[in-house]
Amino acid sequence: MRQTRALTQKQLTGGLSLVLAALFLLSLFIGSNPIPLFQAARDTLLDTPSVIALIFSEVRLPRALIALFTGATLGLCGAAMQGLLRNPLASPGLIGSASGAALGAVCMLYFGIGTMLPMALPIGGMAGALMATLLVYLLAGRDAGTLTLILAGVAINAMALALISLLLNLAPSPYAVREIVLWMMGSIANHSMDDFQIMLPGILLGWFLLIGTGRSLDALTLGEETATTMGISLPRLRWRIFLAIALAVGSAISITGSIGFIGLVVPHLLRPLVDHQPSRLLLTSAIGGGILLLAADICVRLFPAGTDIKVGVLTSLVGAPFFLYLIIKSRRFVL
Amino acid sequence: MSKTLFIALLLLICPLSSQASEQPTRIVSINLCTDQLLLLLADPSQITSISYLALEPTSSFMAEQAQQYQINHAKAEELLTLKPDLILANEYSDRALIALLEKLGYQVERFPLPFSIEGIQRNIARMAQLLGQEPRGEELINQMNQRLDNIAQQRPATPPKALFYQPNSYTSGSNTLQDTALHLAGWRNLAAEVGIEGYSAIDIEALLLAEPEQLFTSPYAPGSRSLAQHQLSHPALKRVTAGRAMIEVDYKFWICGGPMIADAVEQLHRSLPR
Numbered sequence: 001m002r003q004t005r006a007l008t009q010k011q012l013t014g015g016l017s018l019v020l021a022a023l024f025l026l027s028l029f030i031g032s033n034p035i036p037l038f039q040a041a042r043d044t045l046l047d048t049p050s051v052i053a054l055i056f057s058e059v060r061l062p063r064a065l066i067a068l069f070t071g072a073t074l075g076l077c078g079a080a081m082q083g084l085l086r087n088p089l090a091s092p093g094l095i096g097s098a099s100g101a102a103l104g105a106v107c108m109l110y111f112g113i114g115t116m117l118p119m120a121l122p123i124g125g126m127a128g129a130l131m132a133t134l135l136v137y138l139l140a141g142r143d144a145g146t147l148t149l150i151l152a153g154v155a156i157n158a159m160a161l162a163l164i165s166l167l168l169n170l171a172p173s174p175y176a177v178r179e180i181v182l183w184m185m186g187s188i189a190n191h192s193m194d195d196f197q198i199m200l201p202g203i204l205l206g207w208f209l210l211i212g213t214g215r216s217l218d219a220l221t222l223g224e225e226t227a228t229t230m231g232i233s234l235p236r237l238r239w240r241i242f243l244a245i246a247l248a249v250g251s252a253i254s255i256t257g258s259i260g261f262i263g264l265v266v267p268h269l270l271r272p273l274v275d276h277q278p279s280r281l282l283l284t285s286a287i288g289g290g291i292l293l294l295a296a297d298i299c300v301r302l303f304p305a306g307t308d309i310k311v312g313v314l315t316s317l318v319g320a321p322f323f324l325y326l327i328i329k330s331r332r333f334v335l
Numbered sequence: 336m337s338k339t340l341f342i343a344l345l346l347l348i349c350p351l352s353s354q355a356s357e358q359p360t361r362i363v364s365i366n367l368c369t370d371q372l373l374l375l376l377a378d379p380s381q382i383t384s385i386s387y388l389a390l391e392p393t394s395s396f397m398a399e400q401a402q403q404y405q406i407n408h409a410k411a412e413e414l415l416t417l418k419p420d421l422i423l424a425n426e427y428s429d430r431a432l433i434a435l436l437e438k439l440g441y442q443v444e445r446f447p448l449p450f451s452i453e454g455i456q457r458n459i460a461r462m463a464q465l466l467g468q469e470p471r472g473e474e475l476i477n478q479m480n481q482r483l484d485n486i487a488q489q490r491p492a493t494p495p496k497a498l499f500y501q502p503n504s505y506t507s508g509s510n511t512l513q514d515t516a517l518h519l520a521g522w523r524n525l526a527a528e529v530g531i532e533g534y535s536a537i538d539i540e541a542l543l544l545a546e547p548e549q550l551f552t553s554p555y556a557p558g559s560r561s562l563a564q565h566q567l568s569h570p571a572l573k574r575v576t577a578g579r580a581m582i583e584v585d586y587k588f589w590i591c592g593g594p595m596i597a598d599a600v601e602q603l604h605r606s607l608p609r
Contacts, residue, residue, distance in 0.1 A: 031540050032538040032540045032541055033538075033540050033541060033544055035540075035544075049574075051543055051544055051546055051575065054543055054571050055540050055543050055544070058570060058571035059539055059543070059571060109560060109561070109562070109565075110559075110560055111560075112560060171559070171560075171561070172556065172559040172560075173559035173560055173563075174555060174559070175502050175564060176559075176561050179561055179562050179563065190504070190539060190569070192569045192571065193570065
């Protein structure tokens with residue numbers, strides 16, 4: 001019996017990874033102009049200076065990589081948060097980490113700090129994400145019910161979004177005001193390899209911190225007391241996960257803007273497939289998040305040229321009805 | 336006999352005196368573009384007020400000369416207290432304001448935004464006529480033509496490929512001042528060649544595929560930062576132009592079409608690869 005389950009887990013990650021790889025390749029193929037991709041890849045590897053190599057390595061590759069890493073981060077952090085708070089509605093978007101990160105990045109970018117130090121952007125994002133997450137956690141209290149947590153998240157989200165609007169209205173750049181929507185909805189268009197390199201260290205550090213929290217999260221499903229008797233230090237686990245989320249989500253969002261609902265939807269969709277085990281959900285959700293964001297970004301690019309739809313609009317269009325469904329489902333439980 | 340002489344004299348004088356009264360003496364301009372033409376062509380005694388934008392050094396070519404005049408913010412009440420005998424506006428100026436001013440009996444003249452040298456010449460000639468300064472208008476047009484002709488004679492046989500790239504990936508296609516100036520200076524405008532008309536966004540892949548040899552940009556708010564402006568530092572842009580940095584051409588040369596286009600054309604010409 002256990003043998004088949006282990007196999008299923010392997011099959012599941014294997015299958016999802018295949019889908020992820022396929023979407024990553026597809027994402028490289030889709031652009032405003034058809035280019036011979038394999039020749040472009042060869043030119044890039046052989047360092048032949050050609051325009052198609054330039055389009056491949058400096059336009060398409062960073063976009064696909066940013067989609068992959070941001071999606072994976074959001075999926076993974078959503079799963080970790082839901083496991084830690086034992087709350088199906090916890091996710092970086094709903095409890096304020098993402099908008100906090102966007103606020104931190106906005107502070108850095110528009111007021112001249114970002115140009116002095118390239119890493120200022122993700123550092124601002126991390127600080128913002130950590131502060132927002134802690135604030136929600138403190139507001140809601142340790143044993144918060146779903147409703148309290150969501151309300152605290154709504155309050156902090158509203159606060160962060162209002163501050164983003166205020167700052168962008170006050171920013172000296174005439175282009176700043178129009179970028180409010182970009183920070184609120186998120187976009188992965190027009191980024192370069194530099195941007196990817198800037199977000200990468202924080203993301204990897206965050207992922208690294210989350211490795212090995214799976215067993216503690218599994219224990220936590222039995223209740224906090226049981227987990228403590230099993231030798232798990234809850235405050236340490238909490239700090240570790242909050243810090244990991246701040247590092248990873250803060251870095252990703254500081255480049256892409258706040259992309260909604262991936263952290264909420266992906267763990268939910270995949271949870272039945274991993275027998276509701278948080279430890280197995282972490283990796284699966286990371287892959288699922290990458291799949292969802294890559295797919296959404298491909299869809300955005302399939303719209304006719306010139307219709308500049310932000311990828312976050314699409315994920316929210318999918319995510320918001322799902323959120324409603326979750327609320328209705330949880331209400332039925334309560335009643 | 337003396338009566339007919341008197342009438343004959345009157346007839347002689349009348350056209351003269353009416354011409355003298357045609358030269359307006361309390362001119363108010365409510366738009367940056369008409370401000371600049373006014374400052375270039377009018378006697379200082381004719382100018383009553385110009386718009387506040389005329390003082391902004393990044394937008395206004397005439398910021399220094401503008402300092403001695405009273406400024407306005409194109410508000411109806413403010414304009415009425417100035418008792419203007421001629422109000423100069425742009426085709427995009429607030430329609431409601433202009434309708435109100437015309438209803439109150441003021442003479443309002445609206446100037447189009449030019450996209451070609453002919454358009455600029457027409458605007459100068461019309462402004463000079465309104466001000467009663469035709470000789471100055473002709474002189475200004477001749478000076479501009481002279482400078483443009485000088486450059487036209489030194490244009491390269493095979494013009495290199497260029498493109499204007501602005502924040503939010505905007506570019507200048509056909510029927511723009513930048514297109515006109517690039518051609519006059521001896522460049523090809525790739526944006527027009529890939530089918531872009533007017534001011535529009537260009538996809539970065541399309542830009543790279545066109546393989547520009549030089550990129551130009553006109554910073555609208557130098558020193559400020561945003562994601563839109565961050566796009567200009569995309570590393571692929573520098574690599575496609577073989578390491579040549581983007582050249583900045585001041586925004587004040589284009590924001591309004593005027594004789595300062597010659598400065599822009601001269602700068603573009605100086606940027607040609609040797």
